[in-house]
Every structure is written in C-alpha cells, then in structure tokens.
Amino acid sequence: MRNGMSTGYFEFWARTRVHCAVGVTVRLPALLASLGAKRVLLLSDKGLEKNGLVETVASVLREAAAGNQLKLAGVYTDVSPVAGSNSVNAATRYAREVGADAIVALGGGAMDVAKGVKFALAHDLEDICDALAAGMRLESAGKPMGIAHISIPTTAGTGSEMTNGALIINDNTGVKALLVAPYLESDIALLDAHLTVGLPPSITADNGMSALTHALEVLVNSASNPFTNGLALSAIELILKALPVAVHDGRNLQAREEMLQAANMACLSVANSVLSAPVQNCSRALEGLYQIPHGRANGVLLPVVMEELLDYYLPFSSQLAKAFSIPDGEPEPTLRKVIARIKQLQQEVGRPTDFAEFKIALDDMERIVMAVACDPVALLHHISPEKIAAIATRVIGNH
Incomplete structure (x- = not known):
C-alpha cells in the first residue's frame, strides 16, 4: 500500500451517462425515448414546484x-426534502396508479426517493422498509430493473445522480438506512447549470462543503484507487476555485456548472471506494437526531473531525497536501495546514462552524454518542465514545 492507496484488485462502476451543458434539459424527451420510455413519472418536491422548476x-x-409515443403520465411532488420511507411508499403507489415505466427525478429528496421507487417496483415491494430493516442493504449482484431513469440535480452537493446507493430514512425507526444495488443509479444524468442559478448562497455553500467532504473522504481511504483518487482530486480543485464564486455570484453559470461537475465526480468516487467515512458517520447521526441538512452537517463537522481524529488522517497528509495545493512536509504540520485551508473556505463562503441554531442540549451527549456509534457507517471505522463526545462538544455551539 502506498499513501494509503490499495495496490490490489478493485472494481470501478460507472454506468450513468452524463450530459452536461447549460440548457441541456431540452434534450430530456429524446434521451427518454432512447431508453424506450413511454409513460414518464416526474418526481420532485414542493419547494421546486413553488419556484417553477417542476x-x-x-x-x-x-x-x-x-x-x-412519449407521455408525461404524472407529476408527483409530495416528496420530503430528505428522502423518507413514507415518501418512497406513496410515490411507488402513485407510479403504479399511472402505469409509469420511466422516472425523471428532479432535485433534492427526489433523487433518492426515485431510487427507492425503482427498487420497490422492480422487486414488487409495497413497503420499502422491508428492504431497509437492517439499516444497510448491500446487494452485490443484480440485473437491470426495467425502468428508464434520468436524474436532474438542482444543487451541487450530493452527486446522487451518479451512484447506485440511496440514503432513505426508515420512518418507522428514524434510522437513515443505506440501500445499495447494481442498476439502482440513473441511466442518464443531466447537469444543467441553468437550473441551479436560483439557489440561495447559504444552500450553495452548504452543498459545496458537502461535496468537498465526499471527495476528501475518498483520499483518506484504504479502498481508494487511481480512478477514484483522480476524480476526488479534480473535484477538490474545482470546489476550491468555483464555490466562492458560485456563492457570491449565483448567476455565474461557469461556476455553477463546475460545482455540478465537482459534486458529480466526488460522489462517483465515493461510491467506488469508501471503506470508512468518519465525517459522514457523525453527520448522518446528527442529521437523524436534529434534522440538520446533510450539507450543513458535513461542512461543520469536516475540520473538527479531522482535528479530533488526527492520527487517522496523518498517513494521508501527502495526498491531502496535493489536493489543496499545499507544499508537502512533515505529516502533522502539513495536515494542520490542510485543515486551516478548509476553515478558510468555510469563512470565504460564510458557513457557520457549529450547530448553535439547532439548539442541541449538552445533556443530549449520551444520545449523540449512541447514535454515532450505532449508525451503520460506524461498522466501517470505529470512533471511540470519548472521541465522539469530544467532536460533539465542539460542534454543539453556544445558544
């Protein structure tokens, strides 16, 4: 192993075709037709319906x-911003009612809800929770699900349009479950920067910091490989350049497009490499407990987790130095310079450094420690209760 990168066998899965251009959404009907679609279900949420994107x-x-022959069979917008099993089940019923054989997922929670709907339709499930009961379902074998699927992101953060995984909250238990299966990802992803220009600066910044987290966690992973690292390095380079511009000049289409590309590459690299993800382990748990948006959780936690788990990151200091254009040197000083650069970016894009606005009580500590320790991602890398408490204490904030 060299710089934490495996020198052995790896598989890289990249089935989704990407079409990227300002205004590329006009190609949607032709692309659906190329997939054999006849009756299309458009999935989105009320926020995007209200702002006119639906x-x-x-x-x-x-x-x-x-x-x-192509027909819009229905538009379904009762999707929660954070994908939940109730949303998936209701959307699946609607898809069956309208006889949909194709799904277009537009932004937000619709991206993962669409994956849940596709999985439920292909496996004849009435309740997606039947597949989520263990908190994590990883299928290594599968076949095409027979449902045409195109995703159109409206933010630049999760990159969910590229992956064969979905994060769905089991509304019966409150646990954010991970569903991974071959062919769960979109057949085609449309990256249209025109659809992102109305995104508020705060959400733009949160999502950008989340994409940065995804890419960084690839570089500090023993399951990474030259393909994933190349994507992660390119993603970080774009984010450091484009995110401040997109935040402060939301109508800058080049910056918006570069952020879409960065989020896309970061998530594709995550899907093909992550064996451990301590930042997302913590963020997933706090999101579930306090309804903190995913991007905000990742952005606040990233530098704090790196400082508290310094020994975990030290073997990857050279790779991180390369990513952040910092001269390589002794591991600890180099790593601290990387963390300082991340904090500088936080400041540049006006992001908070704690969760004070969510009014998390200090006496919730035992609950927080348990949530982080019991999250399915914790199986990939153990964080001690003491370290979880140290991280949580720093990010709770004063309120």
Whole structure:
C-alpha cells in the first residue's frame, strides 16, 4: 500500500451517462425515448414546484408528447426534502396508479426517493422498509430493473445522480438506512447549470462543503484507487476555485456548472471506494437526531473531525497536501495546514462552524454518542465514545 492507496484488485462502476451543458434539459424527451420510455413519472418536491422548476421540466415533456409515443403520465411532488420511507411508499403507489415505466427525478429528496421507487417496483415491494430493516442493504449482484431513469440535480452537493446507493430514512425507526444495488443509479444524468442559478448562497455553500467532504473522504481511504483518487482530486480543485464564486455570484453559470461537475465526480468516487467515512458517520447521526441538512452537517463537522481524529488522517497528509495545493512536509504540520485551508473556505463562503441554531442540549451527549456509534457507517471505522463526545462538544455551539 502506498499513501494509503490499495495496490490490489478493485472494481470501478460507472454506468450513468452524463450530459452536461447549460440548457441541456431540452434534450430530456429524446434521451427518454432512447431508453424506450413511454409513460414518464416526474418526481420532485414542493419547494421546486413553488419556484417553477417542476413546471419548467414538465413543460419540456408535455411539448414533446404531442404526436409522440412519449407521455408525461404524472407529476408527483409530495416528496420530503430528505428522502423518507413514507415518501418512497406513496410515490411507488402513485407510479403504479399511472402505469409509469420511466422516472425523471428532479432535485433534492427526489433523487433518492426515485431510487427507492425503482427498487420497490422492480422487486414488487409495497413497503420499502422491508428492504431497509437492517439499516444497510448491500446487494452485490443484480440485473437491470426495467425502468428508464434520468436524474436532474438542482444543487451541487450530493452527486446522487451518479451512484447506485440511496440514503432513505426508515420512518418507522428514524434510522437513515443505506440501500445499495447494481442498476439502482440513473441511466442518464443531466447537469444543467441553468437550473441551479436560483439557489440561495447559504444552500450553495452548504452543498459545496458537502461535496468537498465526499471527495476528501475518498483520499483518506484504504479502498481508494487511481480512478477514484483522480476524480476526488479534480473535484477538490474545482470546489476550491468555483464555490466562492458560485456563492457570491449565483448567476455565474461557469461556476455553477463546475460545482455540478465537482459534486458529480466526488460522489462517483465515493461510491467506488469508501471503506470508512468518519465525517459522514457523525453527520448522518446528527442529521437523524436534529434534522440538520446533510450539507450543513458535513461542512461543520469536516475540520473538527479531522482535528479530533488526527492520527487517522496523518498517513494521508501527502495526498491531502496535493489536493489543496499545499507544499508537502512533515505529516502533522502539513495536515494542520490542510485543515486551516478548509476553515478558510468555510469563512470565504460564510458557513457557520457549529450547530448553535439547532439548539442541541449538552445533556443530549449520551444520545449523540449512541447514535454515532450505532449508525451503520460506524461498522466501517470505529470512533471511540470519548472521541465522539469530544467532536460533539465542539460542534454543539453556544445558544
């Protein structure tokens, strides 16, 4: 092993075709037709319906349907911003009612809900919780699910459009469950920066810090390989350049497009490498307990987890130095310079360094420690209760 990178066998899965251009959404009908789609279900949420993006995409599909075999069978927007099993089950029932054979997932929670719906339809499930009971379901073998699937992200953070994994909250237990299966990912992803220009600066920044977290956790992973590291390094380079611009000039289409590309690459690299993810282990637990948005949780936790788990990151200091354009040197000083650069970016994009606004009580500590320790991702890397408490104490904030 060299610089933490495996020198042995690895597999790299990248099935999704990416179409990237400002205005590329106009190609949606032709791309659906190329997949054999006949009856299309558009999945999104109320927020995107309110700001007009749902109608923008729906109108493209309606106009193409005239005199064509392709039809917009239904629009479903009762999707929670954070994908939950109740949303998946309701959307699955609707998909069956309208006879959908294709799904277009537009932004937000719809990305993972669409994956849950596709899985439920392909496996004839009434309740997606039947597949989530253990908190993590990892299928190593599978076949195409017979449902055309195109995703259109409206933020640049999760990169969910590229992966065969979905994070779905089991509404019966409150646990954020991980579902991974071959062919769960989109057939096609459309990266259209025009759809992201209305995103508020705070959400732009949170999602960008989340994409940075994804990429960084690839570089500090023993399961990484030259393919994943190349993507992660490119993602970090784009984020450091484009995120401050996208936050302070939201109509800058180049910066918006580069952030979409960065999030896409970061998540694809995560899906093909992560064996341990201490930042996301902590963030997943806190998100579930306090409804903290995923991007905010990752962004606040990233430098704190790195400082508290310094020994975990030290073997990867050279790789991180390369990613952040910092001269390589002795591991600990180099790593601290990387952390300082991350904190500088936090400041540049106006992000908080704690969760004070969520009013987390200090006497919740035992509950927090248990949630982090019991999260399925904790199986990949053990964090001691003492370290969990130290991390939580720093990020709770004063309120």
